[in-house]
Amino acid sequence: MRAEARLSRMLDALPQALQGGPRIAAVLATAAAELSGGERSLEQAASRLMRSRWPTLARGWPTPEMKLQDKRASELGRLAALFDLDPLAGEASGPFRARLRAHVHLHRRGLTTAPALLELAAAVYLPTDAPTISWEGDIARATLRVRDATGEDRTIRIEVIDNPTRRKMCDAELDQHTSETVVDNRGLDPATPSLTLVAKTTITAPELLHVESDLRLIYLGTLVAGDRLELEADRPPALNGRPARAPVIFADPATFDEPSSFFSYEAMDDGETVVRGARFSRCDRWSAGDPGFFSLPCGPSRLRWRVVPEPELRRLIAHWPDLDDIMNRAFSNPSTPLAPRLDLNLRWREAQASTFALHIPADVIPWHHRKEPALHWGALARVVERGRAAGVRGIIEIRQPPLCEEIRIDDRLRVRARVDLRERVDLTAMATVAGVPALTPGLFDTSAFDRAFAETKPDRPASADGDLKEGE
Numbered sequence: 001m002r003a004e005a006r007l008s009r010m011l012d013a014l015p016q017a018l019q020g021g022p023r024i025a026a027v028l029a030t031a032a033a034e035l036s037g038g039e040r041s042l043e044q045a046a047s048r049l050m051r052s053r054w055p056t057l058a059r060g061w062p063t064p065e066m067k068l069q070d071k072r073a074s075e076l077g078r079l080a081a082l083f084d085l086d087p088l089a090g091e092a093s094g095p096f097r098a099r100l101r102a103h104v105h106l107h108r109r110g111l112t113t114a115p116a117l118l119e120l121a122a123a124v125y126l127p128t129d130a131p132t133i134s135w136e137g138d139i140a141r142a143t144l145r146v147r148d149a150t151g152e153d154r155t156i157r158i159e160v161i162d163n164p165t166r167r168k169m170c171d172a173e174l175d176q177h178t179s180e181t182v183v184d185n186r187g188l189d190p191a192t193p194s195l196t197l198v199a200k201t202t203i204t205a206p207e208l209l210h211v212e213s214d215l216r217l218i219y220l221g222t223l224v225a226g227d228r229l230e231l232e233a234d235r236p237p238a239l240n241g242r243p244a245r246a247p248v249i250f251a252d253p254a255t256f257d258e259p260s261s262f263f264s265y266e267a268m269d270d271g272e273t274v275v276r277g278a279r280f281s282r283c284d285r286w287s288a289g290d291p292g293f294f295s296l297p298c299g300p301s302r303l304r305w306r307v308v309p310e311p312e313l314r315r316l317i318a319h320w321p322d323l324d325d326i327m328n329r330a331f332s333n334p335s336t337p338l339a340p341r342l343d344l345n346l347r348w349r350e351a352q353a354s355t356f357a358l359h360i361p362a363d364v365i366p367w368h369h370r371k372e373p374a375l376h377w378g379a380l381a382r383v384v385e386r387g388r389a390a391g392v393r394g395i396i397e398i399r400q401p402p403l404c405e406e407i408r409i410d411d412r413l414r415v416r417a418r419v420d421l422r423e424r425v426d427l428t429a430m431a432t433v434a435g436v437p438a439l440t441p442g443l444f445d446t447s448a449f450d451r452a453f454a455e456t457k458p459d460r461p462a463s464a465d466g467d468l469k470e471g472e
Helices: 003-012 022-053 068-073 075-081 093-109 114-124 310-316 323-330 373-387
Strands: 132-136 139-147 153-162 165-174 180-185 194-199 206-210 215-219 228-232 235-239 248-251 264-269 272-277 283-285 299-307 342-351 355-361 393-399 442-444 447-449
Touching: 003 022, 068 075, 075 093, 093 114, 114 132, 114 139, 114 153, 114 355, 114 373, 165 180, 180 342, 194 206, 299 342, 310 323, 355 373, 373 393
Parallel strands: 355 393
Antiparallel strands: 132 139, 139 153, 153 355, 165 342, 180 299, 194 228, 194 342, 206 215, 206 299, 215 248, 228 235, 248 283, 264 272, 442 447
16 A cells, blocks of 8 residues: 555544644654555565465576576576476576476376376476376386487387386206205296206206206206207297207106106007006196296295106106107217216396386487486486385386387388209209199289299200209
């Protein structure tokens, strides 16, 4: 209220006889001026209080070219510092105010959820639009459009994975004195391992026993020194990188281990005698995808190995029709040393407890961090630290760029082929079928063709080196 209006009100409140006194009017005028000045200072203080507390009213900086320390010293910069948010070089107060407003609203909703963590990480890249958040199973994914260090617009994906897995490995050198090793799975769930056996000496019919499940893997063949036998649940057995010819059997459980025990019996089926495996044990050929591949339970597991004697192995697969063929191949080289040795390697994926992982692309640095990439990784580390709950560990995992994010076929397909003869054959006799030239119809490069790749004529034999020339 202005001083004149306040003085008029004060005089109107006096009795009629005192309103015309000059001394009283001078005293009241001085009081009205003081009161009006104090009220203006109170209004200014309230205005400063509101501007310092709310991003919308906080005073920013006049030009984007101001120094960063001056921007941080402004009301808007000091307010943003409470939320660990700094202005960028060349950033105007308007865009920074919008970023701060979104950041404050995100704090109000909470930072320890997967969508909030994705929004925090997306804000580091300064996306052109709001990120699109979706779920694929237990994986939360944010898709956003950003501008990279070269100034090009790119679409990237950021993911949050709860209880991520990590690679674990165990190596053991086994011989006749050290026939057992302990594998410790410290993850949340049981894990299916991949096994690699490297023979140090000649070994025939090696057996690997998982003590906790009583499951046995037996390779019905011979490994020479240096051979690598790889066993995985979803792949066929491989010997030195190629499919193994000898089968692998799974015995579960090996109930009868005495020398006089047997693993098969004869039964009558439609009047015919059929040999079947024992009802209380399993002994099957294993192939990729079959159930029953042993898994590592949570905690320690024991693995034990040995060489299966020939009589026991013969009793184990006595009901197989190709018993003699398998035994002849397996024991064709009976020179197994008295002290066989091998190296055992196990690999599995271990689920980490009380942990979440933030997957970010490795090949994208936002444009505002192009000169100092370390600031980008530091900002993501602070995001993980702010977004984790008490007692939960957050990690950043770099996702390697794919070979091609988008495939476009713009050019015509071109194929160059050279045909050689593996064996010397009479092309003149094979070039026709019932007197009609052999034709190969088809569609190639959007052009139909009906000519054979190779056609011989009696007066133009093939070249001496066996190469087929065009039109021959």
